[in-house]
Amino acid sequence: MKLMKLSLAAALAATMGMASDITSEIGVSANVSMTSNYMWRGMSQTSNSPAIQGGFDLDYKGFYVGTWGSNVAGETPENSLTNYGEANMELDLYAGYSSEFAGIGYDIGFLQFVYPGNTKESGWGEAYLGLSYDLEVVSVGAKYSYAIDTMDNGWDDQYNLLELSASVPLPYDMAIDGTYGFYENVGDYYYVGLTKSIKSYDFTLAYTGLTDSSVGSVEVSKEDKATFTVGTSF
Secondary structure (H helix, E strand, O other), X not given: OHHHHHHHHHHHHHHHHHHHHHHHHOEEEEEEEEEOOOEXXXXXXXXXXXXXXXXXXXXXOOEEEEEEEEEOOOOOOOOOOOOOOOOOEEEEEEEEEEEEEOOEEEEEEEEEEEOOOOOOOOOEEEEEEEEEEEOOOOEEEEEEEEXXXXXXXXXXXXXXXXXXXXXXXXXXXXXXXXXXXXXXXXXXXXXXXXEEEEOOEEEEEEEEEEOOEEEOOEEEOOEEEEEEEXXXXX
């Protein structure tokens, strides 16, 4: 009986030690930002009004889960991919795995867009694969997202996405970032931003645009917008 008690105690100690090791390797991070205009793939999601945004992430040995949210326009924006109905918030839920092989970073996962409070069908999912490579003087990347009608919206068209990006580090904790996206059945868009980091805060002045196109029955006019964003992560 004494031997069994000692064995149980040893097993419990080993289990607690293993749990402690796993817990110590779990990374937890959060982010929050304020922007003059929530621009998403060349389209304003706040009817050209400011937004407060933030999220949380957990990661363990390359695996990660997270959530991110922002206020959006309560009414249907003039040039939006979704009908928000009564919703005034966007909530993104995602999970995936990221690592690197032969110096090439890769990121594979799934992202679900949700609009709480919307009485109509809205939101969708995207399975994505991203690749990146750091050339020191510039980092380049590419990402492909395959859209999935997870909310049974009854799409007639497919809204897959290919993004190409680059980031150039500059002196004085500054960087220039650029993105060009090919959004199927929507249009092409671009983003150019200059970021200055001061301690734990990032200040970004950006310019984004979208080509003339349409989203279903909604005409998407060309939009060129300048935005200012301040954010931090911890």
